[in-house]
Every structure is written in structure tokens, then in C-alpha cells.
Amino acid sequence: MKSKKPLYIILAILIVVLIGFVYYRYYFTFGEGVKAGQLNYVVKKGYVFKTYEGKLIQTGIRSQTGNIQSNEFEFSVTDKAIAEKMMLNSGKVFELHYIEYLNSLPWRGYSPFVVDSIISIQ
Numbered sequence: 001m002k003s004k005k006p007l008y009i010i011l012a013i014l015i016v017v018l019i020g021f022v023y024y025r026y027y028f029t030f031g032e033g034v035k036a037g038q039l040n041y042v043v044k045k046g047y048v049f050k051t052y053e054g055k056l057i058q059t060g061i062r063s064q065t066g067n068i069q070s071n072e073f074e075f076s077v078t079d080k081a082i083a084e085k086m087m088l089n090s091g092k093v094f095e096l097h098y099i100e101y102l103n104s105l106p107w108r109g110y111s112p113f114v115v116d117s118i119i120s121i122q
Contacts, residue, residue, distance in 0.1 A: 024102070030112075031100040034119060035073045039094050042077065042086045051076055051109040052083035056094065076109020082118060095119035 037058035044052050056073040075098060077083040086094070097117045104112050 026101065026103055026105050028102060029099055030102050032098065033100070034095055034097050035075075036095045037071075037073065037093065039086060039090050039092060040072075041090060042083055044083070046106075049107045051107070052078075052080070053110055054083075054086060054115070056096065073113070074111050075113040075115045076104070076111045077115045078108060079116065082115065085118065089121055093122040 035056055035058065037056040040055040040057050042052055042054035044050055054075050054077060056075065058071040058073060075096070077086065095118070096115045097119055098113050098115045101108075101112045101114065104110055108114060
């Protein structure tokens with residue numbers, strides 16, 4: 001009768017590789033930074049996982065055609081207190097600190113950009 005030891009070793013290696021892959025794709029912090037602009041909206045939405053989603057309008061970058069364009073920064077918020085504070089101050093200028101992941105998770109929001117703190121409100 002053959003030993004099952006090689007089978008267990010291969011299975012253990014596959015499990016470790018799978019855990020590493022999931023961590024890298026969904027939990028690895030790819031970057032972080034600060035974005036500033038006028039808060040357009042923050043809403044709570046979702047079918048199963050209710051998450052807070054928002055949009056920040058960043059002002060004026062001059063394009064090659066000479067027009068001023070606005071950039072939109074779409075983000076998710078995981079902290080209810082931060083989301084409610086943003087909802088009460090919609091339309092104001094915010095500086096938001098965010099963390100960027102490679103992919104989003106359903107319970108973390110639709111965006112890979114997750115706002116974790118408000119730096120300032122003007």
C-alpha cells in the first residue's frame with residue numbers, strides 16, 4: 001500500500017498558493033493617497049451587502065484642446081460614521097484619505113478605492 005504523504009504535501013501546497021492568491025487579489029494594499037474635490041454624492045446601496053458609495057469631483061486639469069475638464073473619483077466607504085458625516089456635508093470640498101486595493105469585494109464596496117478617513121472639509 002502506497003503512502004498518502006505526497007498527496008497531503010501537494011494538497012497543503014495548493015491551499016497555501018490559493019490563500020496567497022486570494023490575499024494578493026483582494027486584501028493586498030496596492031496604494032494609498034489623498035484626493036481633494038467637491039463631494040458629489042454618497043449613497044448606501046446594494047442587494048445583499050449594503051455599502052456606501054460616493055463620487056468626488058476634482059477640479060480643473062487643462063486638456064490639450066484648451067478646455068477645463070473635471071475628473072471624477074468614485075470610491076467606497078466602509079465606516080458608517082465617515083459615510084454619514086459625508087452625507088451631511090454633500091457639496092462641500094473634501095480632502096479624503098483612501099486605500100487602493102487591486103480588486104473590490106462585495107462587502108467592502110463596488111470600488112477598489114476605499115476611503116478610510118476625512119482629512120478636511122471646507
